[in-house]
Amino acid sequence: MSVSTPASPLASAPDSAAAPPAPASARTAAPTAAELLDFVRRSAADTELVASLPLDPEGRTWVRLAGPGGSEAWLIGWPPGSGTGWHDHAESVGAFLTAAGTLKENSLAARLPTDGWKTLELSEGIDRERELGVGEGRAFGRNHVHEVLNESTTEHAISVHAYYPPLPRIRRYSRTGEVLRLESVERPEDWQ
Incomplete structure (x- = not known):
């Protein structure tokens, strides 16, 4: 299996690691954020799947999973x-655990x-912080702005993520104090 470290933190995995999407005829209604959370919870509990992910001391690794209802899913x-x-x-919408x-x-x-701005001054009290141990995660809605970190200095972390519809774009931001600045917009073709 070929697993590589992305140049971009949320880049797509190589085609050799990609699971084929479900045929259009097999899809039903779009999965909800709650259904995506249930999928990532079940996937994260699969110890054989989690143990199969090769870990790199220098960069993130990932494998594409077959998500529910045509969603995009990753083990990272x-x-x-x-x-x-x-x-x-x-x-x-999405979920990770x-x-x-x-x-x-x-x-x-x-x-x-969602569009038409380059810099925003954020209000006080807008920040939220969550520490997510094994078995903990969350679902989120459209346009959810966040960053995810492994702050350990010694231990790897592994997580499962799912998104629907499959990621049409990712907007990247920089932040200085209360100022959030749009830095770039990436689309799937940028991750290939």
Whole structure:
């Protein structure tokens, strides 16, 4: 199996690791965020699946999973000190859950405008922080701005993520104090 470290923290896995999407005729209604959370919970509990992920001490590793209802799903390994940076998943709803180790999620508890801005000054009290140990995770809605980190200096973390619709784009942000700045917009063709 070929697993590589992405240049971009949320880049797609190589085609050799990708599971084929479900045929259109096999799909039913779009999965909800709650259904995605149930899927990542069941996947994270699969000890054989979690143990099959090769871990790299220098960069994140990942394997594409067959998500429910045509969703995009990933098993991701996080080396000590790694993270995603601030980003959102645009129009996709999603869920993720820690299968091994501990992850931290910093997020914004407000809906931001989706387009037409480059810099926003955030209000006080908007920040949320969650520490997610084994078996802990969350679902989130469209345009959810967050960053995910493995703050351990010695231990890998592993998590399962699912998104629907499959990621149409990822907006990346930088943050200085209360100022959030849109830095780039990535689309699936940028991750190939």
